[in-house]
Each structure stands twice: as structure tokens, then as C-alpha cells.
Amino acid sequence: MATSAVARETVFALRRQIAKIEGTLPERLEAPAGAAPVDADVTPRDLTIVRRGLAVAPPDAFLRTGAEGLDTALSGGLPKAALSEIHGAATRDAGVVAGFALSLVSLILKQEPPRLPVLWIGTAEVFREAGFPYARGLHGLFGIEPEQLLFSEAPRLLDGLWVAEEAARMTALAAVILEIRGSPQRLDLTATRRLHARAQSAGRPVFLLRQAGEAEPTAASVRLVLSAAPSAPRQTLAGPLAGSIGRPAFTVSIGKSRTALPGQFTLEWNPDERNFEERRAGEERAANPVPVVSAPRRGKDPAAASGAVLAFAAVGSPAPGDQPSPSERAAHRRPRRAG
Template identity: 55%
Template sequence: MGALTEIHAPTARAAGAAAAFVLALGSRLLQREPQKHLPLLWLGTTEAFSEGGLPYAAGIRETFGIAPQRLLFAEAPKLGDTLWIGEEAARLPDLAGVILELRGNPRMLDLTATRRLHRRAQAAGRPVFLLRQSAEQTPTAAPVRLLVSPAPAALRQTLDGPLRGSLGPPGLELTVAKSRIARPGTFTLEWNPHERRLQLRNDPLSNQAANRPSRAYPTVPGSVVSLSVDRQDLAPAPGKVMGFPAPERRAAGG
């Protein structure tokens, strides 16, 4: 675990899914060393938190089981200060790990900067998760790069089978973009909030439910709104307007 790992959110709307994946890893990490009571440090720039939002302690505790006293939060307005804090924090023995959240492709985040983060993580034997929003894939020293996007939730499973119109565990689409030991591929994962673990969605019923076609539901007498099921999971991608037709001009004296 003592290494730098890149977690990419390809688009701005995938930032929440990428952050959830990192928190899932952090939850598993803290479960492995409960006797030490070491905290995680979540560090980021003001720009990143302005776009992706601030951590919500109550929700993190309820969903991921991370107590507020085991999650430290730090924000720096400048990228240089954020990287410096991340390098210093990566070698501290009193931290279970470091989450470094940045946005875009800043020039300062090059091979040299990521190599320093990776070496500090290796020396301390602690993981450093580089959480990147809306970033293109560029050369870094991280041995692993994962792309994370939200995935449609499957139906909730019951003893009688999938529950119609329900929502199952949160889904994530994970793509292995770079790894020395793992083969490239894309997987759909689910976070089990009860057992506090990630699980691979390989149940045929779950896959069928997640990709089910839209169908009409009968109206409910007295209802004022339609049932919020079987709808599009994401807004359609915006199109590009290449140009507008020129307005017609009237001839002089017309």
C-alpha cells in the first residue's frame, strides 16, 4: 500500500464518484489498523473543493464508517502549498494515508512532483491517493491509474428476487488505465455500506436490472407526480454549435 495511486474523475460530474471510491479505499484501510487509531488526511486546493464540494462528516460516517476524528481536512489556496503539504504529510508516521485532491492538469504536477510523492509514500509505507478532477491522462510516477465514473444502480435484491422500482447499492464504473500488474479493463463495482466493502457486480440479475429498458408503469390513483423509476441516469451530453445562420438583410429602400 505504500505507493502513489492516481484516481481520475474524467468529467466534473464524476468527481463525486471518484471521491466515493477513494473514501471506500480509506474505509478499508482504517479497518486494517483499528488498534493504531491513525487518521486519514484529506488535502486539496480551494479550486478543487469549490468545484467538487467539501466533505460531509455525517454522511461519510454513515456510509463509509469513518469517524470524524479519523478524517483530517486541510485546504490550501495555492497549488504549490498543497503539493508541499502533501509531500510532508506523506512521510508522517502518525497518518494512515493521504488523499490529495487537485483539479485539471497543472504544470507543477509533473513527473518530478509525482515522483517525490511516490518516494515519500514508499519510504513511509503509507498510501497517497492522488484524486484528480477533470484531468487528462499525462505521464506521472504513479504506478497505478484508475478512472472512476458513476454507474446506474441495480435493483435492490430481496428473498423474492429484485425489488421492482427500487435502488440498490451505489454503483461505480472503474477502468484500469495504467498498472504494472493488472490487465487493462473496465469493471462495475458496488459499495456495500453494511459490510463496508466494494464488491464486483457480477450477478446476472443485477446486470439485467442496471441495463433494463424503459417501460411504462400504471398510474396510481390520486398521485400528483409519476414514479421516479426507469428514467435516464445521466443528462445527455451537450452538443456543439458550429455556427448560426446569418440574418437576412433587407435591401436599401425596401
């Protein structure tokens, strides 16, 4: 009997380790009745019980965005103590990705101590292409004080990964942001598993921002693909203000999640309430009645349709009449201007 009990506890411990590697939060399988938990030193806040292959986490284990559709598709929101990926398809989407990440940081700072800083790590190439966040915009849009956002510019990706791993274990930081450009080979399963494990141990989120990167196998539990969405006009007491630019808007696509549910959502960031609001289907068209490209002033169509494409036979040598005349040939022989 004692041997079978030890074997069951060993199986539970192995399953818990496998669940960690697969990208879920710190978990323990439900032990048999009367059996002690596998990890007695784990705090109740970090416990996640797995029944029939589905992870049931406590409500405070997730960061709710405020958009019910996205939070439901993510089974409660973004995990707080985990590695999460935020992708931008092209370099021009770096501002959208950074704005969405700062919005998530603003949500975290509403729950954490207000003076807790955030560390943003990137290589020199990343900051050269995308730049740094604007300090006055941080406070106006996200409620983040400039001294709360710390930057670490690493000369190489290897150095940036090392800084991120060391920072991810610190509980003195509200969150860690690691921004990477492209799809480097060093960003593999091993590197992301270390980041994910450090985030779980510290109980802090680590956001991996990807500029123009392809979706690759990583240990992140959530992968979101971001792109810019048209902003609705600014709302006034008299109604929408025509020609104005309203709140920042994001198009969020779920590329990977714990529930494996696909979905695409258009979110607006409310800087006053500091939360996301989901834009329903049809609201964007009603809020932007003006076409993106104005109609041409001359004629109804900008250009006629192209005609048939003809293939001409290749000419072996130019015709005699196509050769330059002696006077023209002399002009080609003149010395060109130096410099």
C-alpha cells in the same frame, strides 16, 4: 575478485533505484548466492524481489479490494506504500472519485489501527466545485468517524503539494489524499516522484484524485479511471424492490498498472461488509429492466427524422420589400427605457 563483487553490488543498487523511479514498491534484485542484500536496513515487509523483470511482492504489500477480477488485473491489488491515481473525466464525476477513495480508506482502516486519521488535501477551487464529504454519510457508508478525516484547504496548488509531501512521510496517518482539478503544470514527474518516494518510506498510501484531468506521465504505479454506474434495486427477503436505489456502483477502468493489463470492471460497494463486489456482465441489465427514458404518450416516435439540408445562395442586399415602412422606422427611433 573483490572489484567484481563491488561492481555487482553497485549494479544491483542502481537497478533498485531505477525500479523505484519507475513506480514499483521498494525492491531489491536477487543477489548472487552467498552475497549480502544491498540494503540491510530494509524491513522484510517492504522487500520485493525482481526476477526476470517481473516484480514479486509479498501478499501484504497490496490492498485487496475484494473484487477478484480487479485484484488479479492489478497483480494483487493496489500497492499500499505507493502513489496511486484516481481520475474523473469531468467535474461531475468528483463525487464518484471521492466515494471510491473513501471506500479504499475504509479498507485500509479495517487493517490499520482504527483511530488512525486520514488527511484530505485540496485547494479552495477543488472544495468550492466539489464540496466536502458529508460527515454522517462517512460513518453510515464507510465506517469512518468524522473526527478521523482531516481536511487541509490550501490557497494554491504549490502549497497543497508541499502539505502532501510533508504528510506523506508521516506514519501517524493511515493515508493521504490529494485532490487536484485539471492538469496543472506543477503536477509533473518531479512532484509525483517526491510523493511516491515519501509514500514508500512511510509505508503509507497516497491517493491522487484528479478532477477533469488528462492522463499524463507520473510516477504513480496505478491509474484508475472512475465513472458512475447505475445502482441495482435494493435486495429484500421478497426479492428486488422495484424503484429503489441499492448500493453505490462504480465503473473502474485500468489506465496504468504494474502488469500493463487493461480492463474495465463494475464494482458495488457493500457498506455492511465494507468491501467491493464485482458485478458480472448481464447482471446490470437484469437488475434494471425499466428503460431510462419512458416511452412518449402521444405517438410511437418522439420526432421524425430530419430531411435534406439545403444550401441557399447568399443574398447581397435585402429586397426593397424587406425594408421597414416609415411608420415602423419611427418606432425604432423612439428612446429606450433607461435602466
